[in-house]
Amino acid sequence: MNIVVCVKQVPDTESPRKLKSDDNTLDRGAADGVINELDEYAIEEALLLKEAHGGEVTVLTMGPEKATDSIRKALAMGADKAVHLVDDALAGSDALGTSYAIQQVLGRIGFDLVICGSESTDARTGMLPAMLAERLGVPQLTLSSKVEIDGSTIRVQRLTDYGYDKVEAALPAVVSVVEKINEPRYPSFKGIMAAKKKPVETLSAADAGIEADKVGLAGAASEVVDATEAPPRAKGQIVTDEGDGGVKIAEFLASKKFI
Amino acid sequence: MAEVLVLVDHVDGEVKKVTLELLTAARRLGEPAAVWVGPGLEGAKEKLAEYGAAKIYVAADEELTSYVVAPKVELLAQLVADKSPAGVLVAATGEGKEIAGRLAVKLDSGVLTDVVDVAEGFVGEHSIFGGAIIAHAKVKRGTPIVAVRPNAIAAEPAPAAAAEEQVSVTLSDAAKSAKIVERVVQEKGERPDLTEAAVVVSGGRGVGSAENFKIIEDLADALGGAVGASRAATDAGWYPHQFQVGQTGKTVSPQLYIAVGISGAIQHRAGMQTSKTIVAINKDPDAPIFELVDFGVVGDLFQVAPQLTEEINKRK
Numbered sequence: 001m002n003i004v005v006c007v008k009q010v011p012d013t014e015s016p017r018k019l020k021s022d023d024n025t026l027d028r029g030a031a032d033g034v035i036n037e038l039d040e041y042a043i044e045e046a047l048l049l050k051e052a053h054g055g056e057v058t059v060l061t062m063g064p065e066k067a068t069d070s071i072r073k074a075l076a077m078g079a080d081k082a083v084h085l086v087d088d089a090l091a092g093s094d095a096l097g098t099s100y101a102i103q104q105v106l107g108r109i110g111f112d113l114v115i116c117g118s119e120s121t122d123a124r125t126g127m128l129p130a131m132l133a134e135r136l137g138v139p140q141l142t143l144s145s146k147v148e149i150d151g152s153t154i155r156v157q158r159l160t161d162y163g164y165d166k167v168e169a170a171l172p173a174v175v176s177v178v179e180k181i182n183e184p185r186y187p188s189f190k191g192i193m194a195a196k197k198k199p200v201e202t203l204s205a206a207d208a209g210i211e212a213d214k215v216g217l218a219g220a221a222s223e224v225v226d227a228t229e230a231p232p233r234a235k236g237q238i239v240t241d242e243g244d245g246g247v248k249i250a251e252f253l254a255s256k257k258f259i
Numbered sequence: 260m261a262e263v264l265v266l267v268d269h270v271d272g273e274v275k276k277v278t279l280e281l282l283t284a285a286r287r288l289g290e291p292a293a294v295w296v297g298p299g300l301e302g303a304k305e306k307l308a309e310y311g312a313a314k315i316y317v318a319a320d321e322e323l324t325s326y327v328v329a330p331k332v333e334l335l336a337q338l339v340a341d342k343s344p345a346g347v348l349v350a351a352t353g354e355g356k357e358i359a360g361r362l363a364v365k366l367d368s369g370v371l372t373d374v375v376d377v378a379e380g381f382v383g384e385h386s387i388f389g390g391a392i393i394a395h396a397k398v399k400r401g402t403p404i405v406a407v408r409p410n411a412i413a414a415e416p417a418p419a420a421a422a423e424e425q426v427s428v429t430l431s432d433a434a435k436s437a438k439i440v441e442r443v444v445q446e447k448g449e450r451p452d453l454t455e456a457a458v459v460v461s462g463g464r465g466v467g468s469a470e471n472f473k474i475i476e477d478l479a480d481a482l483g484g485a486v487g488a489s490r491a492a493t494d495a496g497w498y499p500h501q502f503q504v505g506q507t508g509k510t511v512s513p514q515l516y517i518a519v520g521i522s523g524a525i526q527h528r529a530g531m532q533t534s535k536t537i538v539a540i541n542k543d544p545d546a547p548i549f550e551l552v553d554f555g556v557v558g559d560l561f562q563v564a565p566q567l568t569e570e571i572n573k574r575k
């Protein structure tokens with residue numbers, strides 16, 4: 001089975017995140033990059049499926065040069081190879097453009113199963129996996145908390161507001177995973193050493209057959225018109241409990257008409 | 260005035276509050292037309308009329324709810340083609356965002372997701388990086404599709420006709436490829452939904468055990484609120500994962516958020532920072548959560564929280 005995991009490098013939440021003043025896009029140079037946390041669950045799920053059913057795990061990343069750090073980590077966890085789509089023309093792509101670009105690469109490298117995280121911590125659009133399913137014309141098995149493969153049939157539990165749906169489809173398919181589907185492994189020393197020798201194919205937009213006017217800031221179908229720092233919250237009142245802390249909160253809530 | 264399509268979010272005919280918020284927002288943008296998928300409209304129609312649905316497009320065919328997301332997208336795409344609406348609003352829930360995304364691909368239209376407000380001309384307001392930045396965005400191409408965060412816009416009634424129009428759609432084979440074979444409804448109890456609740460009381464590592472979460476539940480119940488948890492608490496297995504608030508959990512935006520035994524790590528704040536009023540109980544005066552609060556008590560939660568619950572119940 002040919003499994004492709006979509007891995008995004010995101011700025012570490014702990015480091016300062018800024019928007020660039022000229023075009024209001026995320027300043028990816030300013031922050032430390034890490035693997036989008038949910039994508040570690042996607043990688044782990046791919047590795048578990050490979051261990052159970054055989055095949056190969058390919059990491060697919062669209063992002064700047066420095067995203068190679070994240071790719072190496074994914075390889076160190078156990079993925080077999082990677083494809084890195086990197087091109088200045090892609091900077092500033094919106095979700096439509098990103099999904100188009102990734103679709104082009106997937107069409108080129110082929111897949112039985114695409115596994116994504118359900119959301120990225122920077123964009124937080126939560127749309128990409130569904131958009132990929134739409135573009136590829138394959139079943140959408142997203143927000144999965146459990147994945148099972150049986151021959152060419154795939155079954156997942158899809159989280160819903162009321163519990164979950166049991167969903168069934170035929171491969172090929174796009175899956176997205178939620179946190180707690182598994183426990184992502186740490187790269188071992190051996191894994192880290194092995195990762196250095198694993199193949200990473202670098203593709204430009206042109207290599208992947210991506211039409212430049214459909215991606216990047218210019219190709220985006222939406223635009224940020226302004227961005228400002230939120231006004232700081234007014235400083236609240238803090239009291240130390242002297243045996244009446246609960247009553248004090250109740251008084252505050254009553255003053256705000258909550259009770 | 261052009262129509263604005265509002266996809267109704269409902270579970271077996273029970274309309275989610277976010278739908279009423281969407282109808283309220285739609286009135287600023289054009290004439291709200293609700294889109295109803297599946298059975299059960301009878302019991303819900305009055306509500307939709309009360310909140311301003313001039314029209315209701317009804318697609319009752321069970322087939323539309325038997326497969327993941329794609330059928331609803333084909334329905335909406337057909338309505339956009341037939342009715343040329345000014346735009347489409349959906350709830351920014353897990354599924355709502357997926358619908359918005361797929362529809363955007365189908366129509367090659369711009370999409371704004373997880374907005375906390377939407378103004379004339381479909382200008383969406385985003386609260387990003389855990390509330391640190393407010394950004395406005397608009398669509399440059401196609402029919403604007405906007406996914407709106409639940410609990411961000413106050414629903415206001417404005418009665419309208421709610422004229423029903425039946426619609427049918429012939430699904431493509433691709434839309435029928437991910438079949439829902441069983442729906443598992445988990446016991447939800449009496450509490451409101453976490454993302455829709457006006458009051459959320461969350462417990463963190465300080466709560467100490469699954470049994471102790473009773474303290475959090477009692478306080479939530481006294482306020483008619485929902486229970487949330489930090490990741491430390493869900494990771495420890497003290498409370499189910501679906502109640503996790505934060506960067507990798509749910510984003511909540513209630514009128515009142517009470518954090519009990521939660522330090523206020525940036526990843527937690529990302530999910531609750533847009534709450535209107537914030538209260539915290541924490542024994543550490545330096546806990547970062549206190550930077551956010553409107554009212555905070557430095558003290559032992561095992562003393563303060565039960566006393567608060569008792570005091571609220573006394574005042575009822």
Ligand SMILES: Cc1cc2nc3c(=O)[nH]c(=O)nc-3n(C[C@H](O)[C@H](O)[C@H](O)COP(=O)(O)OP(=O)(O)OC[C@H]3O[C@@H](n4cnc5c(N)ncnc54)[C@H](O)[C@@H]3O)c2cc1C
Binds near residue numbers: 504505507546
């Ligand atoms: C990529 C990533 C994603 C994450 N996503 C999330 C997320 O979605 N949601 C989330 O919540 N976290 C998330 N985290 C984890 C986050 O960084 C924190 O570790 C977590 O929020 C801490 O939970 P806590 O506040 O309950 O625990 P702690 O930080 O341990 O704080 C416990 C607090 O309880 C107080 N306390 C202890 N005993 C008492 C008592 N008797 N009375 C009063 N106060 C007491 C302590 O003073 C302390 O401030 C994420 C982390 C990462 C790296």
Ligand SMILES: Nc1ncnc2c1ncn2[C@@H]1O[C@H](COP(=O)(O)O)[C@@H](O)[C@H]1O
Binds near residue numbers: 007062098118
């Ligand atoms: N630039 C990217 N490169 C590779 N995968 C991505 C990229 N952007 C998003 N993804 C995948 O799509 C998922 C959802 O992202 P998003 O729709 O941005 O919230 C992520 O968890 C990744 O698996």
